[in-house]
Amino acid sequence: MLNNKNDSHILILNNAKQEFLELGFEKASMRSIARKAGFTAGALYKHFKNKEEMFYTLVEPAYLKLLKMFDKCTDSLMDDIVESPDELFEDSVNGAVAVLELIYQNYDEFQLMFNHSTGTRFEHIRENLVDIETKLTKQFIETARKNGLNPTEISDTEIHIVATMSLTPLFEVITHGYPYEEAVEIINLMSKVQNYAWEKIINLKVD
Secondary structure, three states: OOOOHHHHHHHHHHHHHHHHHHHHHHHOOHHHHHHHHOOOHHHHOOOOOOHHHHHHHHHHHHHHHHHHHHHHHHHHHHHHHHHOHHHHHHHHHHHHHHHHHHHHHOHHHHHHHHHOOOOOOOOOHHHHHHHHHHHHHHHHHHHHHHOOOOOOOOOHHHHHHHHHHHHHHHHHHHHHOOOHHHHHHHHHHHHHHHHHHHHHHOOOOOO
């Protein structure tokens, strides 16, 4: 017996999540979700007006946490450029692992965004995140330039490609659902490879 409306809300979302994970957003149906949750279709609509609202209720909080983490990691690297360049590359690796931890703490939600979101505003999440990373990369390069470094001249197209390369390992980890320990090894390795490239791009040598 459900005790209150909140219990019903959680039950519906749990069953909606399973429906979306099994069938994807486009093939999922309100009627099927209602049946799995033990509700009539009419009762379900008292909680959510459509399946889009269900989907966004499930994934939006995790997505916003990811954007906040991106900003936090970028701010840390900006501070390193200004105050402690010797910590730059270590903080870069730590930031990548922190993002990975966030993703695995919200594993189902990121699976929904990356693998089951066709028909929603998240279906182009990879491209959207690359655009965000491109903007942050431009800010990083400009900060390096303003603080006495001499970054290699790099076009907007090249910056976009660099941003794509930076995020692709993370996308692959999410898409294929590697075990966490293996994912950490992958991200650590790729972060070190990317740091070597960044060392050349911003002309910064850290012993």
